[in-house]
Amino acid sequence: MIRPVKGKTPRRPAQKKPSSNQKDPVGVYCRVRPPAAEDEECCIEVISGTTIQLHPPDGIKANRNGEFKEMQYSFKRVFGIKTSQVELFNDVAKPLVEDLIHGKNGLLFTYGVTGSGKTFTMTGSPGQGGLLPRSLDMIFNSIGPYQAKRFVFKTDDKNGMEIQNQVDALLERQKRESQQSLLKTPSSKHRLDPEFADMINPGEACKAEGADEDSSYSVFVSYVEIYNNYIYDLLEEVPIDPIKPKWNGGGTPLRNTEFIPPQSKILREDQNHNMYVAGCTEVEVKSTEEAFEVFWRGQKRRRIANTQLNRESSRSHSVFSIKLAQAPLDADGDNVLQDKNQVTVSQLCLVDLAGSERTSRTRAEGNRLREAGNINQSLMTLRTCIEVLRENQMCGTNKMVPYRDSKVTHLFKNYFDGEGKVRMIVCVNPKADDYEETLLVMRFAEMTQEVEVARPVDRPICGFTAGRRQRNQAFKEELSRRLEERGGPINADSTSIISQLLQSLPPLPPSEITDPSDDHTLPRLIEVLEKRSRIRQMITEEFNKTANMLKSKLQEFDGSLSAKENLIHDQRGKLGEKDKVILNQKTEIDRLEKKSKMLEYKIDILQKTTNIYEEDKRSLQQELENREHKLQRELSEKKRIEVRMQGMVTDVKLKWEKECERRVNAKQLEMQNKLWVKDEKLKQLKAIVTENKGEQSGKPQRPSREKDRVAPKRSASPSPAPTGPPVRPLHRRSHSAGGERWVDHKPSSNLELDTVMQPNLPNAIKVSAPSERALSKCDKYVLTHQEIASDGEIQTKLIKGEVFKTRGGGQAVQFTDIETLKQEVPAAPSRKRRSSGNDPPKDAAMDGDWTDVETRCSVAVEMRAGSHMGPGYQHHGYQKRRKP
Template sequence: MKPARTKTPRKPPVKKGSQTSLKDPVGVYCRVRPLSLPEQECCIEVINNTTVQLHTPEGYRLNRNGDYKETQYSFKQVFGTHTTQKELFDVVANPLVDDLIHGKNGLLFTYGVTGSGKTHTMTGSPGEGGLLPRCLDMLFNSIGSFQAKRYVFKSNDRNSMDIQCEVDALLERQKREATPNPKTPSSKRQVDPEFADMINVQEFCKAEEVDEDSVYGVFVSYIEIYNNYIYDLLEEVPFDPIKPKWNSCSTPMRNTDFVPPQSKLLREDKNHNMYVAGCTEVEVKSTEEAFEVFWRGQKKRRIANTHLNHESSRSHSVFNIKLVQAPLDADGDSVLQEKEQITISQLSLVDLAGSERTNRTKAEGNRLREAGNINQSLMTLRTCMEVLRENQTYGTNKMVPYRDSKLTHLFKNYFDGEGKVRLIVCVNPKAEDYEESLQVMRFAEVTQEVEVARPTDKAICGLTPGRRYRNQARGGPVGDELLVSEVVLQSFPPLPSCEILDINDERTLPRLVEALEKRHHLRQMMIDEFHKQSITFKALLQEFDNAVLNKENYVQGKLNEKEKVISGQKSEIERLEKKNKTLEYKVEILEKTTTIYEEDKRNLQQELETQNQKLQRQFSDKRRLEARLQGMVTETTMKWEKECERRVAAKQLEMQNKLWVKDEKLKQLKAIVIEPKTERPERPSRERDREKATQRSVSPSPVPGDVYKTRGGGQSVQFTEIETLKQESPTGRKRRSSTGAPAQPDGTESEWTDVETRCSVAVEMRAGSQLGPGYQHHAQPKRKKP
């Protein structure tokens, strides 16, 4: 089974018309350190000077059940195990120092896992200096004779520089020499012998085309980013005998008997560049002084003994080299006292802390928290690179999370186009670092696809040609040109030989005399010509003086006119500035008023929306209530319509019954009136009548008629026979006639004596009514309905 080979994917094609010429990709280099032991298993192989191959080690496959894979990664250049520090410096750091001298910024990272050789690459070892001392050596070799005197340039707290005159600089030098300041290194001091050999760089390196018409000043600063806090490693904390010293057990360091420094804050200057506020900047004049400052801060840097490295860096360190450049004045001797003409460039050398899994370092407590912060800051750096690549590749506009970490926030200007960015990926080829090395390679692959805007050249404007022509202007050697006297001597005829070998020689002396006479005559002619030319030259010079005087008068007049115009323009500018300030004040007031009105408008709109929503809810409730009431009205209307119909029908039936009853009554009355008088039946005895009445009250006889159910649920009776009802007094008292009829022979009164009496006992028969106790039914013959 052949191992799978994969290559780094190529970058997507760039669209035509894009400004690719104004951007440069981040330069990513790879350095492979040699194995500590020859018998160790290796997982990284250098294919050529631009490609490395990463293959899965045997132990990783057995533990993770993984397949054997070989992955190739491409870099701008790969440095193998036999690469020297000088070769690495010439390729990576030399161009950055050259840009620094020419006013451009630079940023150099060393990135990798713990034990991959980052600090060795940056600092070096005794006898083999790293990138940092070589950068300092090249810088001072280039500008050593053009440096300004100490304290001519003075750092301020706003990430810029001020210029002092020679007198102020001299006074400050005398003051500092009288009171030695440990911050200011001295060239007479000796560097720590432990790293004295690091700055003894044997190879002489110097930048080309250094501007000799300017003076330079070098300032260095040294900070570290620990647990996402920034500390100044050059800050001298005053000793306090009352407060206890910092215990080295909490943060293991070399020589940790000092008070812990205070963390610093990031600020943004007027040019929108990030800087550390209150950071100590030390002016240095030589490589020895600069490295002394570096080593003083290096002894304060936080390191610890971990499972992977005895002296593992627990923080990100940043060594800044700031070069200040200013042009000379018109005389070419002093610095031009104009702050606007100062050019400041900076080279930042960053030694990142190692990234590795915490289970490999066996970290606990503070070590675990430190490792978590280191991995978090490096993860933020990776995220920023990925977002930058995505924005540039796909044209998106995602926000780059620079502020998530102090490391990325400090260097955000470099990725926005303030200088070149270089990254040295240090890898350890041993098999135990395979997984971490794989993550490092992936990060390098993403980073080298990020493009950074190319910085523009900064022009330095001086008022004089400078040191180059200063010697010539002061009477120095002109060059290989011949003098005027030599030219005149060459124009004279040559002298003949003056040697006389014979006493009888009469030709040598006459020829010599003749030659001397010719030379004398020629000399006399040249003197005359010289006098004539001198007279002519004096006349021309006089004319030239007159012309220059006239020209000066003319120019002076013009200058006076221009000065008047300039003064008028200045007054106009002052008036416009005042007007501008007034307008700015008005604009500010209007902006505030507009802000207030907009806030009121938003509040009113919100209130209006709230009222509209409330009205909508009320309108919806009203519609629902109307629908409900409409349903209730409809239901009630239908109910009452049915009830009215029922009542009307019942009333009609009742009226019909009443009309029928009236008709029946009339018929009865008519029958009574027309019917002949009959004999009165025998009156039963009182006891019989009482018994009968009792029987009738208990069990009344059925009604002579038909019973019908009405529409309203009741009953109606339609009589088919005429009944005569008679009521007897329960007490046996006889009913008297209203007309005072005479009594019967047996002593009782007759109730049927006349028509009136018979009509008075007629009872109104109502539909559905029941007869009360004491009434008797006297059935009449059935009659047919008319």
Template sequence: MIRQAKGKTPRRPPKKPSSNQKDPVGVYCRVRPLGVEDNECCIEVISSSTIQLHAPEGFKTNRNGEYKEMQYSFKKVFGVSVSQIELFEHVAKPLVDDLIRGKNGLLFTYGVTGSGKTFTMTGSPGQGGLLPRSLDMIFKSIGPYQAKRYVFKTDDKNGLEIQNEVDALLERQRRENNLPVSKPTSSRQKLDPEIADMIKPEEAFEGDGVDEDSSYSVFVSYIEIYNNYIYDLLEETQEDAIKPKWNGGGTPVRPNTEFIPPQSKILREDQTHNMYVAGCMEVEVKSAEEAFQVFWRGQKKRKVANTCLNRESSRSHSVLIIKLAQAPLDADGDNILQDKNQVTVSQLCLVDLAGSERTGRTGAEGTRIREAGNINQSLLNLRTCIEILRENQMCGTNRMVPYRDSKVTHLFKNYFDGEGKVRMVVCVNPKADDYEETLLVMRFAEMTQEVEVARPVDRPICGFTPGRRHRNQAFKEELSRKLEERGGPSDRDLPTVLSHMVHSLPPLPSCELTDPHDDITLPRLIEALQNRYRIRQMMIDEYNQAANRMKSMLQELDNSIISKDNFIHEQNGKLTEKDKAIQLNKAEIERLEKKTKMQEHKIDILQKTTKIYEDDKRSLQHELGTREQRLQREQSEKRRMEQRMHGVVTDTQHKWEKECDRRVNAMQLEMQNKLWVKDEKLKQLKAIVTESKPSGRPDPPPRQTQPKRPSREERLPAKRSASPSPIPTTTPVRPLHRRSRSAGGEKWVDHKPSSSLDLGTVLQPVIPNSIQVSTPSEKALSKCDRYVLTHQQVASDGEIETKLIKGEVIKTRGGGQSVQFTDIETLKQQLTTVPGRKRKSSEGKPANGASTDGAWTDTETRCSVAMEMRAGSKMGPGYEHHGITKRRKP
């Protein structure tokens, strides 16, 4: 196969359109009727230009898992009840009118497999599609003005040449002689039953803008793009290579040569930078039936296959190119003007794109998978080109459009660059199974209609006066009428009369003389010759009379022409004045056009400024939304922080309430202890006063011995009994304070960090002969022998726990000091709720009236907490550890 090498053709700058006006790509939507086996519909036509898509059950389209309805707008929407003729009238008829006026057009169908693209383009018997109706409208419009066959001739370079009548006649004779006998040479051949009666006579259209002073000719070519290769469907060898030949017997004879596959064609660029298929066969047709017969011959060669979604699925993109050649007549209006520069060629491309499909749904295997991949890739390239065109037009960028990545986009490059109108018919199937693919088609269609294509300019008008064909025909008719009025034959009857007169001459008698004395033959011959001479003179007279009448008529015509020339001269003077007025109007129009361009330039600047402001507005709105979200997050964080701080405050308040209760209870306990000590002293004093001897002599002083330390049981108050306890008879002796064994010259370094808290308890550790520091130093350590560190931490029950870490200061060999820790003592507070009771003077009086202030029986009732004095282990001199223990009532 022959492939076109990429990068061989040098890049040329795109041809600038001569018109600044642009039109958007016309996108239409057609909804196929729902099948019998399909129950759920996902498309609803809500207006003549809008459709709505409903997500089927089980298909979630947003993050919340809800169904979402989407609307898409088009230039026009055709529902299931719209006929083919109505679709053609809105979509293809304007393109055919532009084709007759010399402008190009591109129309293609797009959609998923099985959405009705081929039916929309081709149709069926009785319901012709866009293609047969376009052909019928073309020939209905230019039928009386068609040139003879082979007057226009292709030059294989996407151009046309003009031949004169003689060369065209010789070409017809040569081609008719080369045609095989089995093939008919006329266009009145019998149509295929499959394509017969595609269009009803009452549904025919005629186009506007046909120039009566021009001759037209139509050329048709039909290609397909299969696996990104271009094949000619009208090429004869493609069909003849596989046809068997018959030897007259019952079995076909295969050709001796092997099967030659069709050769792919390449794309080239002509002198006007338009793309065309090199070597493609172009057939000149003279009627709509002949053109559609040629199309149907190529349609049978198109590659189709059976899939799970479509019984005859198109496996290639088909393109029918209708080329219309138009040339003006000469000044007399008789023949075509032999000037190639005056030939106008316009073409209309009707494209039936293959449908996008998913191999999982179609069940494709092997070759079908490769075909589907190439189809999807070409459609993706088309979508990419449309996206870049839209971006360049809307954002002002200058990105290169990748037309060369696909044969489809490369072939139609000129249309998107401003060589004609572009229209697309989006075919959709409303069944629920195609919902996901339909969404992609809708997004592509919505993006395509935002692309603008430059409007083509009108073709220049020939410089001859209009109405030449009509004037020439009128002159011939007037000449015939005047000849008939004068009694002579008309220009059409004169040859007939002359031929009749020649055939009416009497025949000559026999001139054979057998007898020299024959007097009959010669006189008879003389008489016949005289009669023929007389008839000849009559014919001459009749011819002269006819010539004289013709001369007089011509003289009258000359006079009338002179008068008409005078009239034309007058009209030319008026036309000159009109031309001057037209020139003034043109100058005014140019001034207004300049003013319009200036206003358009200002409008463009304002639009760009508006776009910039809109972009700033969108960015500011986005930033505002971001800041609002951030503010909301900060407010929510603030609320959470407030709640957390409120909880912390509540916990702290509860903790301090507990601490206050504990301190109040401790103060109450301290006051009760002081009161108890006071009561004990008063009791002892009472006992000393009341216990005097009867003789009045004092007892000798007791022996000064070391008082015995009372045990814990003795120091605790006795249990309450029914009878009061006896009053002690001995005088209580106050126990002496026991000094520490280390009361010598030891000094302590009391290291209390500045972060230590004063717990406010009654009993505090006291270290005499100490140096209190917040940070230990070498100077302080050199003056002392012992070291103690006060460390506080929070216990597991939430109370503060104090640890006294003790050690000895040892001098080192280097002259420094080091501390060796020897003991750790822990101090911990505990809080209990002690039911306190105030002492009343009226309670506990004995029956005999004695005072009961010092009685031990009420001690347990008044205070349920006992004190325990315990010597600290391994403490320094003069140091005692006072702990508080708690006891409950039994």
């Protein structure tokens, strides 16, 4: 058969990485499961096709503020309780299958609490097939006529595909069939479980448009589960390990084989940084029934258990992967192109996540408790990865996403990094008991919608001319038609005629001659041989006729082929001229595109500069406003301080005016007292002189200074002298003998002296430091002060004062008196003192060896609450020392 001339294998164009600005958000859909009973209390209401409302049940209708709160959540699409499996598939999974046929990856997973309908959504039931069987059916309906023979495509166990020619594929197929016959393993073509044989109705079948008819396709499926954070292959044939047989007493073996439990698989990374399960079984399937039979074989091995919330609860995450390999046909359009670089592999992962659950509700124990802990931990890792991705995209951070913390996230990290579309179906149960778990699921789904995934790139287009398969088929049909017109087809009618002639050959009769007189055997043999010779000649003539006809046709085809080659040569010349024109146009377009990009770049720079200037302008305006506000605050504060200072100055001025007036009055009173004392002394002296000189001299009594201080202002003229005999002056008692309450302030640094006379303060509060509380309870104050005198002795001063309240609400002390207690050595000559005529008599010190000191103290020290007393006092007066 004549084939078109083969062209060179085109170079595979380099794949461009998706640009950062081409991103699509994760598509999140919500499906509400029908309630188990009509009268069951529900907490979910479908508001519209994209919004649901979640309201708390009767038990927890109040939030922290004690208010009733209803929350609404929006999704890309909300499917109510009346949504069929077909509607769900058309909106969610069908676009992913179309992308799979066009060479793009996809990830679809179901998420929700236990018993929310995830497995039913993914798998379905008889007559209501889920997303998985419908996806398989759509794939095979789309690529059915274009499938390659078995073992033409061969997996390399590293996310890649190898390609074999027809002969190698046939040998591989025969080898596998012989191995299966030797091992007696069941063939892949068995009958499907009748319960799941009719999951899809014939009227619901769909087909994807756009399958490349110039390519060959092959489908591979794998099925794994992630159980307790370990990956197990559900399609792995459990090997049989021969062991030493055990014998019973009669000599018959008990057993000689033992099943080996499946081993967990390891995640690895290929040269393109894509994750894959090392050693995972990938089965090549050629029909929907065969693919679903493989799925159901693995589904029987999946781990499920009976819990308080679900009778058949999934205890692991299941991952069913559909891998589609496609490669273009060669230039003849007959065989697959033997170039590994031209093979495109796309993958669709259907993930059924295990349900999140609270152990307090399931009351799990032992293995069930461990399974629930691992399930919740893996789902928590998935939430953490989504949160970090969302934060990196929204805040511009570059935090590391913890994919490796769980096998689920580590296996699918490539999808979130831009290797395909990601879709999630959130399954919810409207019953009120699942309200708290449903609330957490809604929050996670709402957050997932904000994550964006890079848009996958389109599959590179092969450089061969389109329509090769169709032209090859048309060529075969035309060749058969022309052969029929010119004497029948070579391969069909000629062969049938020759076979008929061969069948018409008479068999040779028996040629044994036992009798010399036998005249029948030889003539019969000669007749048969002549007949066979004629048939042989007819076959030779038919063969020559067919050879001549074929020779003439070949010559005719050679002539037409040369003419077509000349035509093709002319067309190629024209195409070359057009290519030059197109090249020039393309060069001009490239120049214009570069110029446009340069202008766009300049526009971007100008826009960024404008934005920077506007931002600086806004910041300067904000700073100016802040400074104006600050200046206004300072001005108002300055005015307030000025008003306050004016008030304080006025108060201080009035205070000092009163203080000066008081001091002037006190000074006037003191001068008047001194003048009065002198007048009294003169009067007494005059009285003494006029009396008898022999009479006993005496000293007139001076009036009490307390009366002088309390009495009102008097005139400077003295009062008339008393006519009676002079009265002996009395000793003034210490102020500490009064009935007032005192504050006895003795610092801790004072020393205890062994003096006989010590001050006695009844009703006194003793303190060692200034105390506002003590001052508020007393009306008198005394401070014990010790210092070293000039003669080296320690003298003690009792500084007394009155306590009164101040205008600011504190306590102030005004000192009015100072008493000095001093201990002297009588033998010291420097301390002796002669008594003068003005000294009082000895019996004046009847109360002890210490006499009162006539002192006037003008001390004004204002002690606020919590402050220390300053040393600002003045001492005026004199003292009478102890007599030897």
